[in-house]
Amino acid sequence: MTREEIRELLNEAEKRFGEEANLIHLESGKVIFVGDTHGDLEATEKIIHKYLKPENKLVFLGDYVDRGPDSLENINFLLGQKTEHPDSLYLLMGNHEGHAVVNFHPADFWEGLDAELHQRYSEVLFKLPLAASTPNGIIALHGALPDVSRLEDIDSIKPGSIEWHQITWGDWQEGEDEKPCIDPYTGRPQFGRGWFEKIMSRLGKNVLIRSHQPSAPPTMYSKRCLTIFTSSAYKHYISERTIALVDLRREVKSVDDIEIEIV
Numbered sequence: 398m399t400r401e402e403i404r405e406l407l408n409e410a411e412k413r414f415g416e417e418a419n420l421i422h423l424e425s426g427k428v429i430f431v432g433d434t435h436g437d438l439e440a441t442e443k444i445i446h447k448y449l450k451p452e453n454k455l456v457f458l459g460d461y462v463d464r465g466p467d468s469l470e471n472i473n474f475l476l477g478q479k480t481e482h483p484d485s486l487y488l489l490m491g492n493h494e495g496h497a498v499v500n501f502h503p504a505d506f507w508e509g510l511d512a513e514l515h516q517r518y519s520e521v522l523f524k525l526p527l528a529a530s531t532p533n534g535i536i537a538l539h540g541a542l543p544d545v546s547r548l549e550d551i552d553s554i555k556p557g558s559i560e561w562h563q564i565t566w567g568d569w570q571e572g573e574d575e576k577p578c579i580d581p582y583t584g585r586p587q588f589g590r591g592w593f594e595k596i597m598s599r600l601g602k603n604v605l606i607r608s609h610q611p612s613a614p615p616t617m618y619s620k621r622c623l624t625i626f627t628s629s630a631y632k633h634y635i636s637e638r639t640i641a642l643v644d645l646r647r648e649v650k651s652v653d654d655i656e657i658e659i660v
């Protein structure tokens with residue numbers, strides 16, 4: 398793409414994201430949740446071609462850039478699809494979309510941009526929604542659950558806030574902790590079962606679908622927390638790219654009610 402084409406794409410995408418709240422409400426049909434793609438354009442294209450249909454909603458859980466070989470192509474392809482199919486495709490925010498507020502490594506996508514494009518991608522990706530909710534028991538977001546009292550409070554979370562860090566950077570661990578702590582090695586916010594159960598009950602949800610943490614067990618907390626990945630950039634941790642399929646007509650009580658597919 399030429400610079401002018403990228404500018405136009407970013408302007409169009411920015412308008413779409415400006416129309417969306419932080420919390421996306423998915424009402425009907427089948428929902429396909431996609432984990433981190435991290436520059437894996439091949440995975441993204443495969444999923445879009447197979448699942449982007451009027452009866453489906455696609456929800457990508459963030460982290461579109463860095464790590465993989467085709468970050469720029471991957472994010473531009475997704476932004477283009479979003480502008481063409483705004484009500485079928487949703488792009489949630491991951492920590493890798495927040496480079497303007499938190500410095501991290503690897504950040505090969507961001508470090509390869511010049512000042513103008515770094516600023517424009519930052520501005521546009523800051524407008525991404527933070528979570529998706531379904532009427533049959535699911536909340537989906539990039540990392541961990543934010544300290545909110547009600548589901549609707551997600552709409553007022555601002556980029557760079559504590560709650561934003563919890564959603565985009567949060568990790569889960571097997572402990573029983575009811576309070577968040579900071580991982581002494583990575584500096585990332587970390588949460589245990591007590592926190593999970595407390596916030597899920599405030600939100601009135603049964604199952605969390607998230608991505609972000611390749612070292613996490615695929616299911617945690619009595620099969621109520623599902624971690625998926627959809628990028629070959631994680632092949633050192635996991636050998637398969639997974640997505641999660643959910644039929645909104647059936648109540649989801651645990652991960653057993655969710656179809657996992659390898660792409």
Ligand SMILES: [Mn+2]
Pocket residue numbers: 433460491492493539565608609610
């Ligand atoms: Mn992440």
